[in-house]
Structures are given as C-alpha cells and as structure tokens.
Amino acid sequence: MLQKNKGCHMGEPSADGFAVKLKLEGVEKKYGDFQALRPTHLEVKEGEFVTLLGPSGSGKTTLLSLIAGTNYPSGGSISIDGRPATELPAHKRDVGVIFQNYALFPHLTVAENIAFPLRMRGERQEEVQRKCDNVLSAVGLTSFGNRFPSELSGGQQQRVAFARCVVYEPSVILMDEPLGALDKRLRDSMQDEIRRLHKALGTTVVYITHDQTEALTLSDRICLMKDGEIVQSGAPSDLYFRPNSRFAAEFFGEANLYPYEAEGSGASNVAHVKDLGAVSPQAPEQGTSGWMMIRPQCLQLDPETPHDELRTCRVSDIRQVGFYTQFHLTLDQGGASIILQRLSDVSSLSRWHIGQSVTVGWNWRDVAFFSEERERHA
Ligand SMILES: Nc1ncnc2c1ncn2[C@@H]1O[C@H](COP(=O)(O)OP(=O)(O)OP(=O)(O)O)[C@@H](O)[C@H]1O
Ligand SMILES: [Mg+2]
Structure with missing residues (x-):
C-alpha cells in the first residue's frame, strides 16, 4: 500500500510524488578483495513492499544487513526518512528485522516476547x-x-515474531526469508497473513x-539480484513477462527463448526470429540482435480465436506439472523446441497425445525482446 508524501518528516518525494522511505546511493560492501555487494542504488517508497530475490550468495542478506545497520557499507550512503543513516547504529534506525529463525526469547511467554521492545523503550504498563x-x-x-x-507451531512462532516486530511501529520492516522453514501450506497461509498485515498497517517492507x-x-x-548486484527491478509482471536478460527470464520458470536479428531502423524496424520462421512487426527496443522470449502460458494450443502467428508442430511430450499441463512441441519447419502450458482440465488429458500434429498460436504483444550478448550463453 503506497502512501503519498504527507509533507511531515517523511523524506523527499520521489518523481511520482510518493514519499521516499529508504534511499541507498552507491552502497557497496567488500570483504577484502571480494565484492559481496556492488555499488547499488535503491529507493523504497513509503508503504511499498519490495522483495530482494536471487540465488544463494547473490548478496540479498548483505544488502538487508546494511539497511538494518547490523553491518556497515564499504562505500555509498543510506538515508531513512530523508535522514542520513549510513553510520547510525541499528537500534537508532527505527527499523524492525525478522530473521528466518524468528529469534524469539524461549524463556518469555508470547505476550512477554511481544511486550519486550515496548518495555525496552520504557512505555507505560497500560500502553x-x-x-x-x-x-x-x-x-x-x-x-x-x-x-x-x-x-507453538512454526507458523504461530512466525506470527509472534511478526507481532513483536510491528508492535512498536517501526518505520521499515526487513524480513530475511521469514517463511523458509515452513511447509507449503503454512507458507501459503503466512503469505496471506503478511500481505494482509502489510495492507492493514501500511508499513514499508523489504523482504x-x-x-x-x-x-x-x-x-x-x-529487485532481482545476481553476483552482488540488482540486475532488474520492477513490478512482478514486468519481471515475469518482460525480463531484460536470460538470467531473469529463466529465474522465473519456463521460458521459450530464441535468438533474433533486427533489421531496418525506426518505425520500419523488424526482428527476424529464424528458429520460428517469423518476423516480428514490433521493433525490439534496443540492439540489433539478442533474444526473444515468450512464456509457455502465452502460447495457445489449437487456438479457436485469431492469433498473430500460427505454426504447426508435433507433440513430443505431455507432462502434468501441478495444476498445469505442459506440452513439449517440435516445430515442423526447422525443428525448434517449444514449451506450451495450459491449465489442466479433462480435455487436455483426452484431446491431445504424443505424436499428434497441433497448431501453436501467439501474439506479438506477449513477446519480450532483450539485446543480451548471445555468446556468453552459447
Ligand atoms: N562476513 C563475510 N565475509 C566474507 N564473505 C562474506 C561474508 N558475508 C557474506 N559473504 C559473502 O558475500 C556473498 C553474499 O552473501 P549473502 O549472505 O548476502 O548472500 P544471500 O543472497 O543472502 O544468499 P542466501 O540465499 O544463501 O542467504 C556470498 O558469496 C558470501 O559468501
Ligand atoms: Mg541470505
């Protein structure tokens, strides 16, 4: 839940008028010669829920610990609510942190655990x-x-950790894999809980x-991280449908990737996707060559509605993946592989079989292009 700048001591407004809660400029962390975090710029708005996502060792905890003040940067500056915080000790940052292991005090009851930060601040008993x-x-x-x-169960402990963190209304809540230890069902219900509490309290969260x-x-x-840097930042749907690299495309699950070569300039620019025997009428934003990507669920199997492109393929495999049916297809012309996914229903089980000839359809608006060097992935 984003909040417009209310004009009090909430830090400068961002370009779109929302208050900037947290600002990192050129923040980096080195351990000897090893660069755990490359110079990083990040602005988090009041009430925003920002997630640092990335593989193990990509620098997520390092970045979070620099915001929390449990670790100090080798360079750059951090401000919280418009005030310099780079050198500020953790307890003066008005930032709440929830770690994966909850770190509840075992000898205190739930109520005492939650009361702890309030008592530390000397609040009155009735309050x-x-x-x-x-x-x-x-x-x-x-x-x-x-x-x-x-x-308590793991999920209940997690809720207590959350309660202990929000009770003193910190300016920012930082969470480092708080659901990592939970089973799938509990994870799902805790995700709902976190979303609900974030909405209700309007707290800024870095997760x-x-x-x-x-x-x-x-x-x-x-913010997608790799090798100590944020490689792409955007709304979930941007990262999923408009990745800017193969890494981003593949990190979010199955992706159909084919090389493209662009030709022409300006409005007459087109992209040749040889593997699909197709020419995109829409110009890739940059670069003369790179990759085209389309998610498996953006492809239609034997479409009944008009599509920009249609190709005939043979079904090479059919797999059930959770609620989805995944079709592995081979293009008749040229033999390129295509993965197509659709929600499982009775007809997907009975209507299609391995070896069958099918038609695949797609629309160019569902396709992303990015001009990453191809050699690096050859
Ligand atoms: N105190 C330290 N001394 C030296 N290297 C460190 C130190 N702390 C972290 N690193 C290194 O910095 C890199 C980033 O670590 P970080 O803990 O931020 O990764 P992460 O993205 O949180 O990974 P994970 O998902 O496994 O928790 C890793 O290569 C790690 O080995
Ligand atoms: Mg970590």
Missing part, C-alpha cells in the same frame, strides 16, 4: 498491554499470550526470498 492485545488480535493469537514459544512464486505473490516491486 504495553493495549498494544500487545491489539497486535495479538491482528495476528490471530489472542488466546496464546501465556504460552511459551516451544508450545528477502529465493522463491520466485513468493516474490511474485507478495511484492509491489521485485
């Missing part, structure tokens, strides 16, 4: 009680106040995961 009751109710644990962490589905589900914006 502590009121805020604890409110937050316990918000996370659905009203009757659990007297239990100890060891008497880490290496699970792309979780990132797509929760985030207003995803």
Whole structure:
C-alpha cells in the first residue's frame, strides 16, 4: 500500500510524488578483495513492499544487513526518512528485522516476547498491554499470550515474531526469508497473513526470498539480484513477462527463448526470429540482435480465436506439472523446441497425445525482446 508524501518528516518525494522511505546511493560492501555487494542504488517508497530475490550468495542478506545497520557499507550512503543513516547504529534506525529463525526469547511467554521492545523503550504498563492485545488480535493469537514459544507451531512462532516486530511501529520492516522453514501450506497461509498485515498497517517492507512464486505473490516491486548486484527491478509482471536478460527470464520458470536479428531502423524496424520462421512487426527496443522470449502460458494450443502467428508442430511430450499441463512441441519447419502450458482440465488429458500434429498460436504483444550478448550463453 503506497502512501503519498504527507509533507511531515517523511523524506523527499520521489518523481511520482510518493514519499521516499529508504534511499541507498552507491552502497557497496567488500570483504577484502571480494565484492559481496556492488555499488547499488535503491529507493523504497513509503508503504511499498519490495522483495530482494536471487540465488544463494547473490548478496540479498548483505544488502538487508546494511539497511538494518547490523553491518556497515564499504562505500555509498543510506538515508531513512530523508535522514542520513549510513553510520547510525541499528537500534537508532527505527527499523524492525525478522530473521528466518524468528529469534524469539524461549524463556518469555508470547505476550512477554511481544511486550519486550515496548518495555525496552520504557512505555507505560497500560500502553504495553493495549498494544500487545491489539497486535495479538491482528495476528490471530489472542488466546496464546501465556504460552511459551516451544508450545507453538512454526507458523504461530512466525506470527509472534511478526507481532513483536510491528508492535512498536517501526518505520521499515526487513524480513530475511521469514517463511523458509515452513511447509507449503503454512507458507501459503503466512503469505496471506503478511500481505494482509502489510495492507492493514501500511508499513514499508523489504523482504528477502529465493522463491520466485513468493516474490511474485507478495511484492509491489521485485529487485532481482545476481553476483552482488540488482540486475532488474520492477513490478512482478514486468519481471515475469518482460525480463531484460536470460538470467531473469529463466529465474522465473519456463521460458521459450530464441535468438533474433533486427533489421531496418525506426518505425520500419523488424526482428527476424529464424528458429520460428517469423518476423516480428514490433521493433525490439534496443540492439540489433539478442533474444526473444515468450512464456509457455502465452502460447495457445489449437487456438479457436485469431492469433498473430500460427505454426504447426508435433507433440513430443505431455507432462502434468501441478495444476498445469505442459506440452513439449517440435516445430515442423526447422525443428525448434517449444514449451506450451495450459491449465489442466479433462480435455487436455483426452484431446491431445504424443505424436499428434497441433497448431501453436501467439501474439506479438506477449513477446519480450532483450539485446543480451548471445555468446556468453552459447
Ligand atoms: N562476513 C563475510 N565475509 C566474507 N564473505 C562474506 C561474508 N558475508 C557474506 N559473504 C559473502 O558475500 C556473498 C553474499 O552473501 P549473502 O549472505 O548476502 O548472500 P544471500 O543472497 O543472502 O544468499 P542466501 O540465499 O544463501 O542467504 C556470498 O558469496 C558470501 O559468501
Ligand atoms: Mg541470505
């Protein structure tokens, strides 16, 4: 839930008028010669939910720890609410952190765990009680106040960690893989919980995961990280449907990728995609060669509606992947491989079979082009 700048001490407005909560300029981290985080620019707006997503070792925790103040940068500057925070110790940043292991105090009850940060700030008993009751109710644990962490399930412990973090209304909440240890069902329900609480409280969140589905589900914006840098940042649908590299395309699951060569200039620019025997009428934004990408669910099998392009293929394999049926196809002309996906239904099981001749259709508006060097991936 983004919030427009209300004009109080919330930091400068961003270009679109929203308050900037968190700003990193050229922030980097070196360990000896090793660059764990390359100079990074990042602006997070008031109320925004930003996810740092990337493979193990890509620098997610490093970046988060620099924002939290549990680690200090080798260069660059950080500001929170428009105030310099680069040198500020963690406890003066008004930032709440939730780690994967929750770090609840085992010898304190749920209520005492949640009250802890308020007591540290010297708040009055009645205030502590009121805020604890409110937050316990918000996370659905009203009757659990007297239990100890060891008497709770993993998901309930996670909710207590969340409650303990939000009870003192930090300016920013940082979460490092908070759902990593949970099973799928619990993860799903905790994702709902986090989304609901984020909406209800309007808190700014920076969240880490290496699970792309979780990132797509929760985030207003995803920062995809690789080798210590943010390689693409945008709305979930941008990263999914408009990746700017093979890495980004492949990180989010199945992608059909084919080389293209551009020809012409300006409005008459076209892209030849030889593997598909196709010419795109839409000009790739940049570069004379690179990759074309289309997601498997953007392709239609034996379409009944008009499509920009139609090709005949042979079905080489049919796989059930969760709720989806995945068709592996071979193009008649040239033999390129195509993966097509559609929601499973009874007709996908009975209507198509391996070896069958089918038609594949796509529209150019569903296609992304990016001008990445091809040699690097050869
Ligand atoms: N104290 C340290 N000294 C030296 N290298 C470090 C230190 N902390 C982290 N690194 C290195 O920095 C890189 C980034 O680590 P980081 O913990 O930020 O990765 P991550 O993206 O959080 O990975 P994961 O998903 O596994 O948690 C890694 O190569 C790691 O080995
Ligand atoms: Mg990490």
